[in-house]
Amino acid sequence: MASVSTQPQFRYTQPPSKVLHLRNLPWECTEEELIELGKPFGKVVNTKCNVGANRNQAFIEFQDLNQAIAMISYYASSSEPAQVRGKTVYLQYSNRQEIVNNKTAADVAGNVLLVTIEGADARLVSIDVLHLVFSAFGFVHKITTFEKTAGFQALVQFSDAEIATAAKEALDGRSIPRYLLPEHLGPCTLRITYSGHSDLSVKFQSHRSRDYTNPYLPVAQSAMEGSGQAMVGLDGKRLESESNVLLASIENMQYAVTLDVLHTVFSAFGPVLKIAMFDKNGGLQALIQYPDVQTAVVAKDTLEGHCIYDGGFCKLHISYSRHTDLSIKVNNDRSRDYTIPNIPVVNAQPSILGQQPVSNPMMGPPAQQYNGARFPPPISEQAMMPQSQGGWGTAPPVAPQSMPMQVHNNVYMPPPGTMPPPGTMPPQMGPGMPYPPSHSTPQPAQTFSTYGPDRSQ
DNA sequence: AGCACA
Numbered sequence: 492m493a494s495v496s497t498q499p500q501f502r503y504t505q506p507p508s509k510v511l512h513l514r515n516l517p518w519e520c521t522e523e524e525l526i527e528l529g530k531p532f533g534k535v536v537n538t539k540c541n542v543g544a545n546r547n548q549a550f551i552e553f554q555d556l557n558q559a560i561a562m563i564s565y566y567a568s569s570s571e572p573a574q575v576r577g578k579t580v581y582l583q584y585s586n587r588q589e590i591v592n593n594k595t596a597a598d599v600a601g602n603v604l605l606v607t608i609e610g611a612d613a614r615l616v617s618i619d620v621l622h623l624v625f626s627a628f629g630f631v632h633k634i635t636t637f638e639k640t641a642g643f644q645a646l647v648q649f650s651d652a653e654i655a656t657a658a659k660e661a662l663d664g665r666s667i668p669r670y671l672l673p674e675h676l677g678p679c680t681l682r683i684t685y686s687g688h689s690d691l692s693v694k695f696q697s698h699r700s701r702d703y704t705n706p707y708l709p710v711a712q713s714a715m716e717g718s719g720q721a722m723v724g725l726d727g728k729r730l731e732s733e734s735n736v737l738l739a740s741i742e743n744m745q746y747a748v749t750l751d752v753l754h755t756v757f758s759a760f761g762p763v764l765k766i767a768m769f770d771k772n773g774g775l776q777a778l779i780q781y782p783d784v785q786t787a788v789v790a791k792d793t794l795e796g797h798c799i800y801d802g803g804f805c806k807l808h809i810s811y812s813r814h815t816d817l818s819i820k821v822n823n824d825r826s827r828d829y830t831i832p833n834i835p836v837v838n839a840q841p842s843i844l845g846q847q848p849v850s851n852p853m854m855g856p857p858a859q860q861y862n863g864a865r866f867p868p869p870i871s872e873q874a875m876m877p878q879s880q881g882g883w884g885t886a887p888p889v890a891p892q893s894m895p896m897q898v899h900n901n902v903y904m905p906p907p908g909t910m911p912p913p914g915t916m917p918p919q920m921g922p923g924m925p926y927p928p929s930h931s932t933p934q935p936a937q938t939f940s941t942y943g944p945d946r947s948q
Numbered sequence: 949a950g951c952a953c954a
Contacts, residue, residue, distance in 0.1 A: 548951070581949055585951060
């Protein structure tokens with residue numbers, strides 16, 4: 492047989508291998524389906540699914556070469572082609588002798604998820620928000636967060652791999668809904684794989700780690716301060732540095748919040764030097780300048796999450812601004828420099844100089860500063876009266892149900908079609924209010940609509 | 949319908 496090498500080899504022959512190459516498989520073909528297909532011919536010792544750009548190829552590895560030959564031979568002469576879900580699959584010997592499975596822990600389903608939070612403000616996502624997000628799929632046992640070269644990451648422990656898988660399938664590649672994040676944060680996208688861990692070790696309740704199964708776990712010192720937002724990094728440093736200027740955003744703004752109202756509320760903690768109000772993301776925000784950081788810290792810690800008006804109206808969310816001195820060009824109904832009484836005042840409000848003694852917040856603000864008659868409800872006492880013993884950081888023991896936002900679990904489980912896409916939610920529809928409590932059975936498919944960008948982003 | 953990973 493001369494010149495074999497010069498003749499083109501018959502295209503359909505491959506040297507035999509106990510590994511078979513399958514193509515034209517249906518979408519998301521499973522290992523079980525491959526095993527079913529190969530089982531009549533021998534023992535399938537390994538498979539690899541979803542191979543190739545279209546993820547419609549696969550490999551089957553038999554224990555013995557003879558078994559692979561038997562399968563190829565059978566279908567070579569069979570009138571019925573090999574099929575999976577009624578779709579013809581094409582078989583040939585693989586050009587490799589064994590399947591190389593690069594299965595890492597990330598591919599093996601487990602009860603602990605490794606979550607990478609992507610985005611410029613990823614590290615500002617609080618553990619409470621993560622807890623809320625993942626609680627939609629089942630009881631979250633523990634969460635740890637840490638910083639790696641991959642960025643800000645979290646390990647989220649569920650009771651079993653099924654729940655973890657449901658959460659992974661629903662959330663991987665999705666963005667945390669905007670309305671769960673402080674308004675000044677940019678988009679935060681979740682990338683999720685399985686972790687090799689099965690039980691996380693959480694020594695303290697802190698801003699970096701939580702054990703929701705053990706409310707009696709000691710609270711780390713680093714968690715005592717701050718408001719519950721992620722402000723403490725791996726090294727215990729504050730990530731959002733304190734400032735004498737606060738950024739307040741107002742949720743559920745059913746009633747007008749004016750400059751005077753803000754001035755009254757924030758003056759309870761010390762002299763307010765300047766206020767600038769502006770609209771952002773469809774809501775009202777304000778910058779409030781105090782003379783010093785300490786006053787701002789007290790005001791922030793006291794007012795965060797409180798409502799200006801009783802009944803859950805005009806809920807305050809407060810963070811530190813990067814500003815240290817506001818530039819107020821004109822005194823009007825949106826901005827005021829209380830330190831300069833003689834710059835133009837558009838609506839002729841009396842200026843209040845910032846030199847009054849610091850009020851004790853427990854006493855509420857000086858009454859004469861507030862013309863409350865113009866507003867439908869009186870300003871909530873809760874906004875004025877700091878609950879210094881409140882929150883989970885101080886009182887023993889730390890009960891999970893007292894953790895911030897725990898009550899909002901239900902936002903991830905809306906009835907079908909009832910959840911407006913992020914950004915379209917009217918401001919009065921705060922998380923948690925309009926929806927019934929969590930379903931006991933996770934329905935991750937329905938949560939898709941609550942997440943922002945498509946996976947392709 | 950045509951050979952994997954990173």
